Amino acid sequence: MRNFKLTLSYDGTDFHGWQTQPNLRTVQQVLEDGLFSLTRERVRVSASGRTDTGVHAVGQVVNFRSDTRLSPETLLRGLNAHLREDVVVKEAAIVPDAFDANRDAKRKLYRYVIHDGAVPELFLRRYCHHSRYQLDAAAMARAADCLRGTHDFRCFETEWPNRASSVRTIMHLALNRMGDWIWLDVAADGFLYNMVRAIAGTLLNVGRGYWPESEVAAILQSGDRTRAGPTAPARGLFLMRVEYDPA
Amino acid sequence: MRNFKLTLSYDGTDFHGWQTQPNLRTVQQVLEDGLFSLTRERVRVSASGRTDTGVHAVGQVVNFRSDTRLSPETLLRGLNAHLREDVVVKEAAIVPDAFDANRDAKRKLYRYVIHDGAVPELFLRRYCHHSRYQLDAAAMARAADCLRGTHDFRCFETEWPNRASSVRTIMHLALNRMGDWIWLDVAADGFLYNMVRAIAGTLLNVGRGYWPESEVAAILQSGDRTRAGPTAPARGLFLMRVEYDPA
Numbered sequence: 001m002r003n004f005k006l007t008l009s010y011d012g013t014d015f016h017g018w019q020t021q022p023n024l025r026t027v028q029q030v031l032e033d034g035l036f037s038l039t040r041e042r043v044r045v046s047a048s049g050r051t052d053t054g055v056h057a058v059g060q061v062v063n064f065r066s067d068t069r070l071s072p073e074t075l076l077r078g079l080n081a082h083l084r085e086d087v088v089v090k091e092a093a094i095v096p097d098a099f100d101a102n103r104d105a106k107r108k109l110y111r112y113v114i115h116d117g118a119v120p121e122l123f124l125r126r127y128c129h130h131s132r133y134q135l136d137a138a139a140m141a142r143a144a145d146c147l148r149g150t151h152d153f154r155c156f157e158t159e160w161p162n163r164a165s166s167v168r169t170i171m172h173l174a175l176n177r178m179g180d181w182i183w184l185d186v187a188a189d190g191f192l193y194n195m196v197r198a199i200a201g202t203l204l205n206v207g208r209g210y211w212p213e214s215e216v217a218a219i220l221q222s223g224d225r226t227r228a229g230p231t232a233p234a235r236g237l238f239l240m241r242v243e244y245d246p247a
Numbered sequence: 248m249r250n251f252k253l254t255l256s257y258d259g260t261d262f263h264g265w266q267t268q269p270n271l272r273t274v275q276q277v278l279e280d281g282l283f284s285l286t287r288e289r290v291r292v293s294a295s296g297r298t299d300t301g302v303h304a305v306g307q308v309v310n311f312r313s314d315t316r317l318s319p320e321t322l323l324r325g326l327n328a329h330l331r332e333d334v335v336v337k338e339a340a341i342v343p344d345a346f347d348a349n350r351d352a353k354r355k356l357y358r359y360v361i362h363d364g365a366v367p368e369l370f371l372r373r374y375c376h377h378s379r380y381q382l383d384a385a386a387m388a389r390a391a392d393c394l395r396g397t398h399d400f401r402c403f404e405t406e407w408p409n410r411a412s413s414v415r416t417i418m419h420l421a422l423n424r425m426g427d428w429i430w431l432d433v434a435a436d437g438f439l440y441n442m443v444r445a446i447a448g449t450l451l452n453v454g455r456g457y458w459p460e461s462e463v464a465a466i467l468q469s470g471d472r473t474r475a476g477p478t479a480p481a482r483g484l485f486l487m488r489v490e491y492d493p494a
Contacts, residue, residue, distance in 0.1 A: 009369045088369050122256045122335050123374055
């Protein structure tokens with residue numbers, strides 16, 4: 001039995017998220033169905049983390065164990081031929097037996113994409129949040145400064161109290177504007193449920209002038225989810241990359 | 248009664264083309280329904296030309312006559328609030344009563360977008376044709392040279408004989424590559440049914456080395472649709488712009 005690692009992209013629009021649920025189309029389900037049709041094995045695919053309904057992935061990482069004799073390259077081509085066009089396997093490899101995509105993830109990078117042009121970008125509407133307000137990206141970037149480093153992020157957690165700690169470390173955070181586009185990149189050792197979308201929703205309130213920049217630090221201090229902004233729409237969120245220690 | 252001109256963008260993926268058909272979702276239908284809900288008038292909207300199922304528009308132009316007292320700006324905002332997100336009104340204006348979006352169109356620009364990377368571009372799959380073959384864009388560009396100017400283009404016409412002439416003038420034609428992307432721009436005084444897609448399908452056969460470059464000129468000479476390449480998929484085609492004489 002070998003341990004396979006796959007890197008996937010998917011368009012979350014028509015998926016009910018990652019995790020298998022009865023009678024709903026999920027990424028895990030279509031992937032496991034694809035593997036069954038290729039290998040005749042019912043394998044269980046484990047992801048670096050779940051993504052919610054409508055959230056996209058550029059570089060989701062998963063692993064599964066299988067007795068198949070197919071090479072990773074054959075598996076990749078076979079899966080891509082079998083899968084519908086909103087999910088693509090970008091890489092396939094054999095990894096050490098101990099590798100676990102979820103447990104071993106050291107760092108994840110999420111990107112939240114916002115468009116604040118007067119007219120929505122028709123052809124990219126599924127892949128960004130359109131703000132009806134013109135946003136002050138510089139103010140958003142300054143307000144976000146306080147989020148870098150190790151903090152208790154429960155104020156940005158949808159389901160608190162969770163089973164474990166709400167303390168996470170944001171190693172990288174950048175907010176940039178180019179033309180009518182703003183993108184927020186956040187890399188951390190782990191993310192709480194809806195954390196990036198809650199941060200985005202909070203920064204959107206700052207960007208449109210509804211809250212002062214200092215509000216973000218105050219919210220973080222308070223540990224109170226009800227003080228933070230709304231969970232921003234799923235369509236703007238991309239899981240960009242998952243990083244592991246070198247094998 | 249005033250004559251309104253609208254400039255529209257739409258994502259053709261979920262439309263059965265421009266023209267109203269019973270029980271099918273078309274751009275004309277949703278636009279006329281939107282106008283009815285705003286003005287309580289049943290108006291007839293005339294486009295610069297029909298687009299087929301799956302074909303996109305960046306700058307389709309339409310006109311209609313109405314007794315509404317609404318300003319063009321109010322109409323634009325009201326329509327965009329009413330329409331679903333796959334069609335957007337970009338401009339609205341009052342034009343001279345004689346203006347007709349179809350009859351007065353002097354020049355149209357279509358763009359056909361091809362991607363020939365090894366892995367399909369997931370997030371742009373609705374907006375390009377993915378070629379499984381690596382294409383020789385320089386050969387395609389040279390092969391297309393013979394199409395510029397005034398010719399009988401019946402070899403690229405899906406429904407020949409048509410009611411009128413198959414002679415058209417291509418004023419501008421350019422084929423460019425950037426990275427894995429190739430786009431073909433064609434501006435003409437008018438287009439035959441499926442003309443750009445038939446040209447694209449023909450050039451794709453050249454690009455993948457199935458036909459020599461000289462084949463395109465021979466096909467044009469022959470006037471024989473069965474000699475030209477297949478009609479390339481609708482998803483790669485965009486109506487970019489329609490030009491009129493200054494009022």
